[in-house]
Amino acid sequence: MVFAIVASHPIAHQQLTTAVPQVKDCSMTNLVANNQELSQACDNISQAVSTPFPVSSPTPNLNLTNLTHKERFLLTIKHQLLTIPQPGTFDYILLRAYGAAFVDEDPEVKLPQKVVFGNELETKEFQATLTLEKVKNTNDCYLQQSAAAALNRVRSQIPISLKSGYGASDCTRTFETNLRFWRKYANDKTLEKVREGKETAILGLVAPPGSSQHLWGLAVDLQLTNLAQKKALNENGWFQTVENDVPHWTYLGQPQEKLVEFGFQNRVVRGISYWLTPL
Ligand SMILES: [Zn+2]
Structure with missing residues (x-):
């Protein structure tokens, strides 16, 4: 029942200096075999742990800072997804743009098992599993309970005001709303370019159909007017994770120090500090 032990202790709950569960993690999943980068990360770990440790050190203090940012991020999120997308694929592009939320470790928070829903039905099926709660003093703004x-x-x-103030579109959206927003700014040709990796700027403006973090109940669009608001949001697990999407905030449920451990990259663009996936 090693798997049960691993499953009840996902990597995200471990200190990055604790080697053993991560090694088990690497050996117990088919995901690793299916993903080159992840498998490289696991190779690095097994190489490091194969080095003998002093007998006096019962808990080997493995220096995982040897892992690249990308490897750390993928190791952190891999238990959330059915398959870790391969570089160059549409799913990988979406994971890079919107995958920040996958580091959320709160057992109350539900994440989809893939980065894009194919249609309205799939989205509804996922959303039916969520426990949504209304944000106080809003008309119609619902988010997952923890968020x-x-x-x-x-x-x-x-x-802090919501961006539009209408609630539903600032917070949890339906597949249809995501699609409507997409069609407002983009079309099938744009989608084709995104799929081919030739267009990325649009992703900071609007998410392709089925891929918005707003479908997961973990994103909100806000209108900030001062830095104290930003500080309060950051201190409560909310971060800007989609480059150039200024009003968009993602609930990561993690303190800022953790984001560095998980491999996130901090990038300041036009004065806004984003926490971006390292993919
Ligand atoms: Zn948004």
Whole structure:
């Protein structure tokens, strides 16, 4: 029942200096074999642990800083997804743009098992599994319970307006709303270019159909006016994770220090500090 032990202790719950569960993690999953980068990360780990440790050190202190940012990120999120997308694929492009939320470790938070829903039905099936809660003092803004609670905490400290103020489109969206927004700014040709990796700028403006973080109940569009609001959001697990999408905030449920451990890259673009996946 090694798998049960591993499953109840996903890598994200481990300190990065604890080697053994990660090694088990690597050996117990088919995902690793199917993904070159992940398998390289696991090779690095097994190489490191095969080096003998002093007898006096019962817990080997493995220096995982040897792993690249990308390897750390993929190791952190791999238990959330059925398959880790291969570089160059549409799914990988979407994981790079919107995959930040997969580091959320809160057992109450539900994540999809893939990066893009194929249609409205798939989206509805996932959304039916969510426990949504209304954000206080909004008309129609619903988020997953933990995300709503964190946002409520922030807004009890300091007022922050939703971007449009209408609620439903600022918060959890339907597949249809995601599609409508996409068609407002883009079309099938754009989608083809995104799939081919020839167009990325659009991803900071609108998400391709079925891929928005807003479908997961873990994103909100806000209108900030000062840095104290940003600080309060960051302190409560909310971060800007989609480059150039200024009003868009993602609930990661993690303190900022953890993001570095998970391999996130901090990039400041036009004065906005984004936490981007290292893919
Ligand atoms: Zn948004």
